[in-house]
Amino acid sequence: MIRLRRAPNLLIAQHWINLLEQARIPCELHNRYMQGAMGDIPVDQCGPEVWLEHAADLPAATGIIDGEASLAGSSPVRWRCGSCREWLEPQFTTCWNCGSSFSDFQR
Ligand SMILES: [Zn+2]
Structure with a gap:
């Protein structure tokens, strides 16, 4: 397993999982229950994380998510x-x- 990226919130993490599954890239959502524990924990220490089963999928997975991000940033x-x-x-x-x-x- 290799960590792909930490998501700013669970909604986005789940969205990324959906995109990766559509691309048939095996992945898992980690730390999904950490949101409620936020407070004393630094923000970069918690939050949902998307993990890939195979490190070899990392470039493809990054491209899928970054492509999505740039779409979201444009009109x-x-x-x-x-x-x-x-x-x-x-x-x-x-x-x-x-x-x-x-x-x-x-x-
Ligand atoms: Zn014109």
């Missing part, structure tokens, strides 16, 4: 161009119609 919904009012899908960062950048409208 999950369609956005509207501030210049030409065109609706754009979330995977586009610039307007295909007029070339305006998504970040130009986030200020």
